Amino acid sequence: MRKLVIAFLVLLSFVLQGTLMQWISLGGIAPNLLIIMTSAYGFMRGKKNGLLVGFFCGLLTDIFFGEVIGFYAIIYMYIGYANGMFHRVFFPEDIKLPLFLITVSDLAYGFAVYVLLYLLRGRFGFPYYFLHVIVPEMVYTIMLTLLCYPVHLKINRKFDEIEKRSEKKFV
Numbered sequence: 001m002r003k004l005v006i007a008f009l010v011l012l013s014f015v016l017q018g019t020l021m022q023w024i025s026l027g028g029i030a031p032n033l034l035i036i037m038t039s040a041y042g043f044m045r046g047k048k049n050g051l052l053v054g055f056f057c058g059l060l061t062d063i064f065f066g067e068v069i070g071f072y073a074i075i076y077m078y079i080g081y082a083n084g085m086f087h088r089v090f091f092p093e094d095i096k097l098p099l100f101l102i103t104v105s106d107l108a109y110g111f112a113v114y115v116l117l118y119l120l121r122g123r124f125g126f127p128y129y130f131l132h133v134i135v136p137e138m139v140y141t142i143m144l145t146l147l148c149y150p151v152h153l154k155i156n157r158k159f160d161e162i163e164k165r166s167e168k169k170f171v
Contacts, residue, residue, distance in 0.1 A: 002159045006041065009155070010053060013037045014060045029136040031144040032106060034061065038076050039105045040098065040152040042083025043090045054080025075112050079105045092157065098149055099142060106141045110134035 013033040021030040034057040042050025057080075058073030066072050083101050090097060114129050 001162075005155065005159070006049075006053060007056070009152070010034075010037060010056050010060070014057065014064075018064065026140065027136065029133065029140060031140040032109065032137060033144070033148065034058075034076065035079065035106050035109055035141060036102055036145050036148050037152070038080040039083045039102045040149055041156075042080040043086045043098065043101055044092075044153070044156045045084070046087040047081050047084030050080030050082075050084035051077050052080070054078070071116070075109060079109060082108075092153055095146075095149065099145060102145050102149075103138060103142055106138045107134065110137060 013036075017030070017033045021033060024030070038050060038054040038057050041053040054076035055073050058071075058076030059069075061072040061076070062069045083105060086097065086101060110130075110133065114126060114134070118129065119126070
Protein backbone atom coordinates (compact mmCIF):
# COMPACT_ATOMS: atom_id res chain seq x y z
CA MET A 1 0.00 0.00 0.00
CA ARG A 2 2.86 2.37 0.83
CA LYS A 3 4.36 1.84 -2.62
CA LEU A 4 1.09 2.76 -4.32
CA VAL A 5 0.76 5.93 -2.27
CA ILE A 6 4.36 6.93 -2.99
CA ALA A 7 3.81 6.25 -6.71
CA PHE A 8 0.69 8.41 -6.56
CA LEU A 9 2.62 11.18 -4.76
CA VAL A 10 5.39 11.04 -7.38
CA LEU A 11 2.82 11.39 -10.15
CA LEU A 12 0.99 14.15 -8.29
CA SER A 13 4.23 16.04 -7.66
CA PHE A 14 5.19 15.68 -11.30
CA VAL A 15 1.81 16.90 -12.55
CA LEU A 16 1.84 19.83 -10.12
CA GLN A 17 5.45 20.61 -11.12
CA GLY A 18 4.48 20.79 -14.78
CA THR A 19 1.19 22.65 -14.37
CA LEU A 20 0.42 24.58 -11.20
CA MET A 21 4.03 25.41 -10.33
CA GLN A 22 4.62 26.81 -13.82
CA TRP A 23 1.52 28.94 -13.42
CA ILE A 24 2.70 30.42 -10.09
CA SER A 25 6.32 30.79 -11.18
CA LEU A 26 8.05 34.08 -10.45
CA GLY A 27 10.23 35.38 -13.27
CA GLY A 28 10.17 31.99 -14.97
CA ILE A 29 11.44 30.27 -11.81
CA ALA A 30 9.28 27.57 -10.25
CA PRO A 31 9.85 25.51 -7.09
CA ASN A 32 11.05 21.97 -7.57
CA LEU A 33 8.50 19.61 -6.00
CA LEU A 34 10.37 16.58 -7.25
CA ILE A 35 13.48 17.56 -5.28
CA ILE A 36 11.31 17.90 -2.17
CA MET A 37 9.77 14.49 -2.79
CA THR A 38 13.08 12.75 -3.53
CA SER A 39 14.92 14.31 -0.61
CA ALA A 40 12.11 13.75 1.88
CA TYR A 41 11.71 10.07 1.10
CA GLY A 42 15.47 9.65 1.01
CA PHE A 43 16.09 10.76 4.57
CA MET A 44 12.78 9.44 5.93
CA ARG A 45 13.04 5.94 4.43
CA GLY A 46 16.73 5.40 3.63
CA LYS A 47 19.09 5.15 0.66
CA LYS A 48 17.21 2.51 -1.33
CA ASN A 49 13.85 4.29 -1.15
CA GLY A 50 15.45 7.66 -1.89
CA LEU A 51 17.18 6.17 -4.91
CA LEU A 52 13.96 4.58 -6.23
CA VAL A 53 11.82 7.68 -5.69
CA GLY A 54 14.56 9.76 -7.32
CA PHE A 55 14.74 7.40 -10.28
CA PHE A 56 11.01 7.60 -10.98
CA CYS A 57 10.89 11.38 -10.47
CA GLY A 58 13.80 11.78 -12.87
CA LEU A 59 12.41 9.28 -15.36
CA LEU A 60 9.14 11.18 -15.59
CA THR A 61 11.08 14.40 -16.12
CA ASP A 62 13.19 12.73 -18.82
CA ILE A 63 10.21 11.31 -20.65
CA PHE A 64 8.24 14.54 -20.78
CA PHE A 65 10.86 17.32 -20.71
CA GLY A 66 14.30 15.84 -21.29
CA GLU A 67 16.28 15.42 -24.45
CA VAL A 68 17.92 12.17 -23.34
CA ILE A 69 16.29 9.41 -21.30
CA GLY A 70 18.21 8.91 -18.07
CA PHE A 71 19.79 12.35 -17.62
CA TYR A 72 17.46 13.62 -14.90
CA ALA A 73 16.89 10.10 -13.57
CA ILE A 74 20.58 9.81 -12.67
CA ILE A 75 20.66 13.25 -11.05
CA TYR A 76 17.57 12.56 -8.96
CA MET A 77 18.85 9.07 -8.06
CA TYR A 78 22.08 10.50 -6.68
CA ILE A 79 20.14 13.11 -4.74
CA GLY A 80 17.81 10.50 -3.25
CA TYR A 81 20.70 8.20 -2.37
CA ALA A 82 22.72 11.01 -0.79
CA ASN A 83 19.74 12.08 1.32
CA GLY A 84 19.22 8.47 2.35
CA MET A 85 22.61 8.52 4.04
CA PHE A 86 21.10 10.85 6.65
CA HIS A 87 18.34 8.40 7.57
CA ARG A 88 20.07 7.42 10.81
CA VAL A 89 20.23 11.02 12.08
CA PHE A 90 16.70 11.88 10.97
CA PHE A 91 14.31 13.01 13.70
CA PRO A 92 10.75 13.65 12.50
CA GLU A 93 10.18 16.50 14.97
CA ASP A 94 13.17 18.50 13.73
CA ILE A 95 12.63 20.45 10.51
CA LYS A 96 16.14 21.93 10.36
CA LEU A 97 17.77 18.83 8.85
CA PRO A 98 15.14 18.42 6.11
CA LEU A 99 15.35 22.11 5.20
CA PHE A 100 19.14 21.93 5.06
CA LEU A 101 19.18 18.73 3.01
CA ILE A 102 16.56 19.98 0.56
CA THR A 103 18.52 23.24 0.18
CA VAL A 104 21.75 21.37 -0.53
CA SER A 105 19.90 18.97 -2.86
CA ASP A 106 18.44 21.83 -4.86
CA LEU A 107 21.86 23.50 -5.09
CA ALA A 108 23.42 20.22 -6.23
CA TYR A 109 20.65 19.72 -8.78
CA GLY A 110 21.09 23.24 -10.17
CA PHE A 111 24.86 22.86 -10.31
CA ALA A 112 24.67 19.44 -12.01
CA VAL A 113 22.21 20.73 -14.60
CA TYR A 114 24.43 23.75 -15.27
CA VAL A 115 27.59 21.69 -15.65
CA LEU A 116 26.06 18.97 -17.78
CA LEU A 117 23.75 21.06 -19.95
CA TYR A 118 25.47 24.44 -20.25
CA LEU A 119 29.13 24.32 -19.26
CA LEU A 120 29.93 21.35 -21.49
CA ARG A 121 28.40 23.28 -24.41
CA GLY A 122 30.72 26.22 -23.84
CA ARG A 123 28.33 28.54 -22.00
CA PHE A 124 30.38 30.00 -19.17
CA GLY A 125 27.86 32.33 -17.50
CA PHE A 126 27.84 30.56 -14.14
CA PRO A 127 27.54 33.70 -11.96
CA TYR A 128 24.50 34.79 -13.95
CA TYR A 129 22.95 31.29 -13.90
CA PHE A 130 23.66 30.94 -10.18
CA LEU A 131 22.10 34.29 -9.22
CA HIS A 132 19.17 34.23 -11.62
CA VAL A 133 18.20 30.54 -11.72
CA ILE A 134 19.74 28.41 -8.97
CA VAL A 135 19.31 30.74 -5.98
CA PRO A 136 15.74 31.87 -6.76
CA GLU A 137 14.64 28.27 -7.38
CA MET A 138 16.30 27.21 -4.15
CA VAL A 139 14.55 29.95 -2.13
CA TYR A 140 11.20 29.18 -3.74
CA THR A 141 11.66 25.45 -3.14
CA ILE A 142 12.50 26.07 0.53
CA MET A 143 9.36 28.15 0.97
CA LEU A 144 7.28 25.36 -0.54
CA THR A 145 9.10 22.76 1.58
CA LEU A 146 7.58 24.34 4.67
CA LEU A 147 4.16 23.41 3.25
CA CYS A 148 4.90 20.06 1.56
CA TYR A 149 7.27 18.42 4.02
CA PRO A 150 4.75 18.12 6.88
CA VAL A 151 2.36 16.36 4.49
CA HIS A 152 5.02 13.83 3.45
CA LEU A 153 5.99 13.35 7.09
CA LYS A 154 2.40 12.72 8.15
CA ILE A 155 1.90 10.16 5.37
CA ASN A 156 5.14 8.39 6.33
CA ARG A 157 4.17 8.30 10.01
CA LYS A 158 0.74 6.88 9.17
CA PHE A 159 2.28 4.02 7.20
CA ASP A 160 4.84 3.40 9.96
CA GLU A 161 1.97 3.06 12.46
CA ILE A 162 0.12 0.66 10.17
CA GLU A 163 3.25 -1.48 9.73
CA LYS A 164 3.89 -1.59 13.48
CA ARG A 165 0.31 -2.68 14.16
CA SER A 166 0.52 -5.43 11.56
CA GLU A 167 3.85 -6.65 13.00
CA LYS A 168 2.27 -6.97 16.46
CA LYS A 169 -0.43 -9.23 15.05
CA PHE A 170 2.18 -11.75 13.88
CA VAL A 171 4.35 -11.70 16.99
